[in-house]
Amino acid sequence: MLTDIKRIGILRALNLGDLLCAVPAFRALKAAYPGAEISLIGLPWSRAFQSRYRQYIDEMIEFPGYPGLPERDCDIDSIPVFINDMRSRRFDLLLQMQGKGTIVNPLVHAMKARYTAGFRPDKTEGLFLEYPDRLHEIHRHLSLLKHLDIPVQSSALEFPLNAADYAAFGEINDGLTEHQYICVHPGSKGAWRQWPTPYFAAIADYLAEKGYKIVITGVPSETGIAEEVLRYMRYPAVNLAGKTTLGSMAVLLQKARGLVSNCTGVSHLAAAIHTPSLVISMDGEAFRWSPLNTQLHQVVDWTKHQEYDYVIKQCESLLERTEYVLL
Structure with a gap:
């Protein structure tokens, strides 16, 4: 060293x-x-x-x-x-x-x-x-x-939360009950990393049928894609796209039952917060970006499994094996 x-x-x-x-x-x-x-x-x-x-x-x-x-x-x-x-x-x-x-x-x-x-x-x-x-x-x-002969510690991610984050979450929280909602994040930095919006709407409806409230999230530039998902959905959802700070988004995830998203920044945030997530990888680089905790997170490599029913099965498996998170 x-x-x-x-x-x-x-x-x-x-x-x-x-x-x-x-x-x-x-x-x-x-x-x-x-x-x-x-x-x-x-x-x-x-x-x-x-x-x-x-x-x-x-x-x-x-x-x-x-x-x-x-x-x-x-x-x-x-x-x-x-x-x-x-x-x-x-x-x-x-x-x-x-x-x-x-x-x-x-x-x-x-x-x-x-x-x-x-x-x-x-x-x-x-x-x-x-x-x-x-x-x-x-x-x-x-x-x-x-x-460089520098000792390596843990590979775990982390995301420190502070009082300002919880205060910012309080400003956007309108009746969300902890662990009774699921965040759906359809946006991504690059269009090639975005799962089609009809699929996001379909899986959001599937989760709503199970009794979960659906919260659509996204950064300000993703309000359009969030609204597109909402138009496809049959069930009502809370639209928080463009309304969260980084900190309030992290608290929103911390209190959620889970996240459904593309492989993008929010999926890594969920990994750091230890919130169960279903991540759709569209670019063939799941090996590079998937969350390391495969018990808590499920990644679907869409370049290998382009079937909606396969995604639903992975979602069901994730929900079953992460029930302990609620205890």
């Missing part, structure tokens, strides 16, 4: 699910270097993430984007300023946890940390590990720490 590490930078300018899957690595890194100041180089929304995980991440530095990366529009003129800022921070260790490194490795090397480590698309060399394509996202980042 590298020694005399006082300042650590982590490049991971990605979305909610990506950051949640990196929490076990953040936790292990802080345990290995408890006195180090750890900075997350991320997207603007990550400030809220950093403030929630202060026990692991001390600071959030806004990433201005970079040519070839799709996560945000790139301001070319800001890149030299950003690089100079990173150099001035004199990181002892800079971790590239953005991806394979084809695009960003020249950037992280330009930041001139004392040690630079991360992934690379080809063979392992020095502090850089060949990108492990077939590993789960959580284990991928833990494998990088192992490569």
